[in-house]
Amino acid sequence: MEKAACHHLLENLAGYLDGEASAELCAELERHLDGCTDCRVVVDTLRKTSALYHELPQPELPPAARLRLYKSLDLSEFLNSSA
Amino acid sequence: MLNEDNDQALLERIRRGDKSACAECVERHSPGVYRLALRLTGNEAEAEDVVQETFLSAFKAIDSFEGRSGLSTWLYRIAHNAALMRLRRVQPDQVSVDDEEVFGEGLDVPRQLHAWCCLPERDFESSEARIELERAVRELPEKLRAVFVMRELEALSTEETAEALDVSIDVVKVRLYRARLQLRERLSAYFTEIARTEV
Numbered sequence A: 001m002e003k004a005a006c007h008h009l010l011e012n013l014a015g016y017l018d019g020e021a022s023a024e025l026c027a028e029l030e031r032h033l034d035g036c037t038d039c040r041v042v043v044d045t046l047r048k049t050s051a052l053y054h055e056l057p058q059p060e061l062p063p064a065a066r067l068r069l070y071k072s073l074d075l076s077e078f079l080n081s082s083a
Numbered sequence B: 001m002l003n004e005d006n007d008q009a010l011l012e013r014i015r016r017g018d019k020s021a022c023a024e025c026v027e028r029h030s031p032g033v034y035r036l037a038l039r040l041t042g043n044e045a046e047a048e049d050v051v052q053e054t055f056l057s058a059f060k061a062i063d064s065f066e067g068r069s070g071l072s073t074w075l076y077r078i079a080h081n082a083a084l085m086r087l088r089r090v091q092p093d094q095v096s097v098d099d100e101e102v103f104g105e106g107l108d109v110p111r112q113l114h115a116w117c118c119l120p121e122r123d124f125e126s127s128e129a130r131i132e133l134e135r136a137v138r139e140l141p142e143k144l145r146a147v148f149v150m151r152e153l154e155a156l157s158t159e160e161t162a163e164a165l166d167v168s169i170d171v172v173k174v175r176l177y178r179a180r181l182q183l184r185e186r187l188s189a190y191f192t193e194i195a196r197t198e199v
């Protein structure tokens, strides 16, 4: 990760990953990725990192906390209607 | 956002003092507010308090809500501020880390260069891996964590996140990128170790 081309890739990576880079820049970065194992790994593992977070189960408000929430807002009367 | 039209109608009813509208608002938005609060504070009891505070202040201030942003963005904004106040109380030095807010200069250079993408699925789905994923978010610097949770986990747009955090769109983009890089480093260390023990 020391070559100027690697730095160029890193500087533009955010836009590239979010699909905001121009077609021309994308082509340029992809040429570099074809020949640079280190940058390839960085891009692949960055994508994988995002993917893993998207698959993560979502934490839920515990039922007891939900009861307390409605109570604190003086909304207990609506607890059953929308469970 | 899908809920925007309904939220507008809901807002009108809340302003008229309709309690069932308040209940609907809580039902619709408390799951997201709770997830945000939990991931910002890292603590269930704190998160519960943040959710209560958020809706109490929101209903109190509902008349001053201009509706420029969506209702959920506004609630996230209140929740983020409430969580931040709590974090400052518990860990005063944790929140004031000033980081680089432009691309290029002082960029984090990736160090972990092992390809761990092709590990078997079970290694990514283990409860240990999930704990590691959650812990990695919790240990991000607060500013990066807030952006990462809103953008990546709660799927807010860049604009909504900027609105909720009162920062520019470019700052959101830089922080999201830096958060992803830091998480990648951390997860790389973890999964590389797993890859080694499996050989």
Ligand SMILES: [Zn+2]
Pocket (backbone or CB within 6 Å): A001, A005, A006, A009, A032, A036, A038, A039, A040
């Ligand atoms: Zn390279």
